[in-house]
Amino acid sequence: MPRALSNGMELEYDTFGDPADPAMLLIMGLGTQMTAWRPEFCRALAGRGFHVVRYDNRDCGLSTSLDHCPPPDIRAVLAGDTSTVPYLLADMARDAAGLLDALGIGAAHVVGASMGGMIAQQLVIDHPERVLSLCSVMSTTGDRSVGGAAPEAVAVLAAPAPRDREEAVERAVRSAAAIGSPAHPVPAGELRERAAAAYDRSHRPEGFARQYAAILASPDRTAGLHAVTVPTLVVHGAEDPLVHRSGGEATAAAVPGAELMVIPGMGHDLPEPLWPDIVDAVARNAARAGDRTAGDADGRPAASGLDG
Template sequence: MTERVAEVGRGISLAYEEFGTGEALVLVAGLGQQMHSWPTPFCEGLAERGHRVIRFDNRDEGGSTHLGFRPPGMGAILRRRWSPEQYDLTDMAADTVGLLDVLDLADAHLVGASMGGMIAQTVAALHPGRVRTLTSIMSTTGARRAGRPALSTWLLMAGRPGRTREAAQDRAVRMFRHIGSHGYPFDEAWVRELAGQGWDRDPSSAGVARQLGAIVRSGDRTRLLASVTAPTLVIHGDRDRMVHPTGGVATARAIDGARLETIPGMGHDLPRGAWPRLLDLIDSHATQRSTDATA
């Protein structure tokens, strides 16, 4: 496993890593999350099941291109007043397709979490020939009444980012104690490790606001999702305080033939205790659909 950088077009470079061999399975990270938000043992678990696993940093995170324009403040986001340079989810979807191009992949299984689910959904809608299967985890459609964060979550998100490595770790612990999977043990050491790794790779916090701007600017994508033809699996926890479970329900309803799997006790993270179920769901969805396509 070696980190590489791909020039995906429009002045954007994406840092990525690969595990295993087989049909490509691309993992798309969420808001403010780097590629390692898909933990290495989790990726290895998918690779052991026969997949070529690719994880990457979205634009404005980690080792990928950081845009230089001033990030929107919360007031600008709420009023939907954007810089001319503000991108949206279609731009981030184009980044993902550009990565497929660089890797010479005609298509891939796409798995996205949270904002990553929104990006994967958008790829499936706008570039249907590039998506073998779609798995959307703890995500939503952008509809105003679906998948809304709890007020307490908004208040935590509005807090100032950490200015030091330790402060960033403390903030991550506070956030994931709140939005994480209350039906599973909380692993503070693991959260601190991931947050520290993120700080070491990229201490900037400006990209989070620009990515949040992309989500809000994209608005309600329900009609767009009606055009998705890829076999779709929607996974959501019943304890999610970041994206309310109604977001998963709305996503499954918006995509014809989509199947919704609810994981009891799971919140807005990937708890170790849920890994066996998550790995089985992702693997079986990709494997079964591939088998059906060649039958």
């Protein structure tokens, strides 16, 4: 897979579909590699007329690691002391904008899941000219009064980092049982295969901690979301124990004209049986951008005036 230099980071990425189609940028969540955007899901979006780009966030997968930074003090961050936090979600949003620059894409439809939804929100707030449409999936606004995790989900985040491959695989299976979709459970054997493949590709427990600190230290995005004007879709599982559906509801309420899609039986994952409905909704939301997707083959709006 190729890499692109962005905002001082090297970001691993790959693409699906025709580069002449409007670009769609997929941003994944906390400590989760871009491969969690399953190739079949990406190809389904490409089949709807998008040039799909997925990438590893900084400190995850095969993108730049910041292991030279001291470990963040999570207890201190929760108490309001952010001095040990090396970066914020705004920095990760600049990574996304820089990736678009590196790929020659002026603007893209942006889909973010969980922490990726937070980054996508920050991207449209800080760099509105780079976003044609927004889809925030199983995410929240940064307002601590919404989107809280259930105790069993908190236990998943708080568990000690696995010491080896076997522990990493078993922890992934337990995590999926705790936060996955109750109506669409994934067989344990398949979960183990995915977890083993992810471990073999990259294992970054220190990066997970830094990304988590970035979430905790970043400010509430609610006020910024009030100014968002691009078509916005918010997708959330009715049974999400990691980010309560109130986070998605608050996101949709903050963005003028946003559509809220709450899916019964869905937890904090993207189960394959739900892909057709989600892909349809994402494509419909992107279509609401109308003439903004017409223009340069790289996804740049015809009248945006962008130079990169």
